[in-house]
Amino acid sequence: MAELIRIDQAIKLTTEFEQVSKEIDKKIETANSLVVSEDNYKEVKKIRAELNKEAKQYAEDFKTIKESVLATWNECEDTYKKMIRDKYAESDGILKSKVGEIEDGIKNEKREKIVEFFEKHRASRKLDFVTFDDMNLKIGMSNSLASLKREVTEKLDEILKGYEGALEISPDVVAEFKENGFDFARAFTTVKDREERKRKAEEERKAMLEARAERERKEAEAKAIVQEAEIKESDEVEEVAEVEQPSTHEEEREKVYSVTFTVKGTREELMDLSNFLKELNYDYKQIK
Numbered sequence: 001m002a003e004l005i006r007i008d009q010a011i012k013l014t015t016e017f018e019q020v021s022k023e024i025d026k027k028i029e030t031a032n033s034l035v036v037s038e039d040n041y042k043e044v045k046k047i048r049a050e051l052n053k054e055a056k057q058y059a060e061d062f063k064t065i066k067e068s069v070l071a072t073w074n075e076c077e078d079t080y081k082k083m084i085r086d087k088y089a090e091s092d093g094i095l096k097s098k099v100g101e102i103e104d105g106i107k108n109e110k111r112e113k114i115v116e117f118f119e120k121h122r123a124s125r126k127l128d129f130v131t132f133d134d135m136n137l138k139i140g141m142s143n144s145l146a147s148l149k150r151e152v153t154e155k156l157d158e159i160l161k162g163y164e165g166a167l168e169i170s171p172d173v174v175a176e177f178k179e180n181g182f183d184f185a186r187a188f189t190t191v192k193d194r195e196e197r198k199r200k201a202e203e204e205r206k207a208m209l210e211a212r213a214e215r216e217r218k219e220a221e222a223k224a225i226v227q228e229a230e231i232k233e234s235d236e237v238e239e240v241a242e243v244e245q246p247s248t249h250e251e252e253r254e255k256v257y258s259v260t261f262t263v264k265g266t267r268e269e270l271m272d273l274s275n276f277l278k279e280l281n282y283d284y285k286q287i288k
Contacts (some may be wrong), residue, residue, distance in 0.1 A: 004084065005076065011069060020058075027051065103141055111139050114148045121153060125160045129178055134159075158182075215272070218265075222273045225261070226282065 031051060036044050118132050135155055137148060162184030166177040169188065172195075176187035263273060277284050 005080075013065075013069070024054075106141065107139055110143075110145055110148070113145060114139065114152065117149050118152050118156075121156055125156055127156060127159060127163065130156070130159055130182075134182070162187075218269055218272055219276055222263075222276050225263070226277070226280075 028051070031044075031047050034040070034044055034047070114137065115132055118135065122128070122130055135152055137143075137151060139148065159182045162177060162182055163174070165184050166173040166187060170191065172191045173187050176190050177184055180186055180190070263270065265273070
């Protein structure tokens, strides 16, 4: 390999950093020790401006020298990129493409063989719902055909085991198993939780209907008791004084009766009866 570049003469820079630094220290020390007042603050502003001017000039001088020193190197670097680096990069791209075509051909041939193997063994296990993509195989140059076949066999056996387990439980578990990527444990738990939620919802619905029916039954019983008391004449019924009729030709006004009876029930049931009598505008009173 030929020598690429050599330095015929090393660059030597002469600096006066130490001497200039000492001079700067004196100026800054003097400036920083000043006591600023209303009488001299304008003079201090001038001193500050002069220090900033010097700092700016030093920065510009340093930048100019740096650019001068680096100019030769930058030119050399550009030549290196064009004549050396870029040629290697171009060649690498061409060779990479050619090698890639060969490797793609090898991987495609390997894929065709493993797909054929998959189809055969899927059919023998009657797993028609499983696709080759479900195997999630990584077919690379380092993957041998034997290792890929072994991986396919293991995955199909695992799916078959889970599928047979799902079949023994219920069609819902089978459907969930196929949907979730062949995870039997998760399918079983999902369906179980779903059925539990449905069962609780049904129990709540039935309880609500039963409570409504019971409430309606009690209201009907209370209404029947009141209606029966209205039409039943007994010793406990006393006629309320009738209002005299203004004319013999007018219809007799409806008589009003008073009835006393005892009702037994829970506090809630008695409250329901009381609300019912109020809703129908019955005139009643509680006897303690």
